[in-house]
Amino acid sequence: MATTQTKTASTKARRTRRTGRRDPLAVRLLKQDHREVEAWFDEYEQLEDEREKLALFNQIALALKVHTRIEEEILYPEERGQIEDDMLDEAYVEHDGAKKLIAEIEAMQPSDDFYDAKVKVLGEYIKHHVKEEEQPGGLFAQAKKGDEDLDAMGERLKARKAELMAELGGGKAN
């Protein structure tokens, strides 16, 4: 009896490892944000029209501001202790670097020298940061190994994202 139970448990564990468990909601939502903004950076490269460039950059900037805020308000502080301190500290520093570059670009016009170059470098910077979050052993992987309920956290991330989109996005339009 005991042998059978052990065998069943180990078969299940092997199957779970092989197929890869579905990510918890918090990780799924944050990865969705990553994919969305990556696609927008690619789209930006195809644009010629300056008004379209400005509109798409504003969309990217809003998405990045909201995404970094929800990570900094919810994921990062709640995972302190579960994720290596150095990795978490670097993530905050990378967010700050991105925010500075976003502010510089916001102060410019698409017709300015280096506008496109700065948007491109921001995209590369974000790609690097996203890799740090998503790679094996990275920030999300460590969070998944921790004790926090990342499905419940996902609900809070979603609600806070909606609030911030209204606050930061709505504020800009007025």
Ligand SMILES: [Fe+2]
């Ligand atoms: Fe992220």
Ligand SMILES: [Fe+2]
């Ligand atoms: Fe991040």
